[in-house]
Amino acid sequence: MSYKFTSDQLEIQALAREFTAKEVTPRGRDMDRDGWCQELYEKYIETGLQATPIPEEYGGAGLSDVECAIITHELAKGDAGFAMAMEISWVATDMIRRHATEEQKRKYLTGLAEGKLCSFCLTEPEAGSDAASMRTRAKKTENGYILNGSKAWITNSGIADYYVIMAKTDPDKGAKGISAFIVEKGTPGLIVNAEEDKMGMRSSDTHGLSFDDMEIPKDALLGEEGMGFVYAMEGLDGGRISCTAISTGLAEHAYQIARDYSLGRVAFGKPICKHQAVAFKLADMAMYTEAMKLMLYDAAELKSTGARCSLQAAEAKLFASTHATQICLDAIQILGGNGYSKEYNVERLLRDNKLMEIGEGTNEVQRIVISGAILK
């Protein structure tokens, strides 16, 4: 890959890589069966990596989107669900970093740097791709707001300390009537519904949320009233770069398993990698993962300059998630019957990556973003 990391970035990569190899990879299969692993998260906090994007004045490392992409990419080589749980907290963190008041930053960013987790709450049971059609209502009162409604498929929702929630303050104004709020765990009226029994990303924690006359103070508002949808879309640009990092790390993992297996497995008197049909699959895997990395770090670098990167993030996510699915399928094929067994891990990678074609905007939504930008 021709993308050049600085020596500091290489140090972070080495730290994330070592942590992944020692702590994440060995737990991957158990977490797929048992779900979220708090013990792993506590070990992760000890590395300090969770504080990477938080400014130094709030206890973080003050580093950029490139360092965040490096960490997510490395974690995903061990377990995509854990990488996703970490990156989605950063999506909400980024919204707080950009738009919160000084008082809110001092409270929430400091907490997040210390290891608290955040949820990003946009999707509703009746509003996913068309998120602006959400029904959750935040009614203004003398002292603040009362929220009623529900959210669906919220990552980290059973384990989060903070929730960034998008809700309608002015239902007649469509997307311009949506505001963002920071809500703390345990707020009366905040109900965490049953955990979702998912196809993949099973190490991440996912629930729906209900808001039953949930009263929150005025200072729970994040940024300006009516700007919540814009903030959420900006946040999702970063989220889509993280999805690219996850698909890239996961695809490299699948490629590695298939390559190693093909060197050792013998059929018709030679290692299967000497059969051209297998070798060509490996060649395609190597080529696509290389291209994914370039798109990933190109988009991350653009975002780190502060420029809007919706097009690049959508292109990178669409490319990486689509080809990672094909890479996982090809890896399963190379392993033959063993590819179909949980023991060899590639079937888990396929299940995990499928979400990257759906979450943080489906691949159809990415094509809407890309075509909208190129045909403007």
Ligand SMILES: Cc1cc2nc3c(=O)[nH]c(=O)nc-3n(C[C@H](O)[C@H](O)[C@H](O)COP(=O)(O)OP(=O)(O)OC[C@H]3O[C@@H](n4cnc5c(N)ncnc54)[C@H](O)[C@@H]3O)c2cc1C
């Ligand atoms: C495991 C998991 C974790 C998630 N975590 C979060 C989270 O932390 N926070 C959060 O807010 N959300 C989260 N989501 C929700 C996710 O972002 C949505 O599922 C996704 O945006 C799609 O919305 P939907 O499921 O309602 O599908 P729908 O919007 O109902 O779409 C159904 C199908 O129709 C297609 N479609 C819709 N509109 C169009 C169109 N205009 N043109 C072409 N095709 C279209 C879609 O592409 C899709 O194929 C998560 C989802 C999952 C499964």
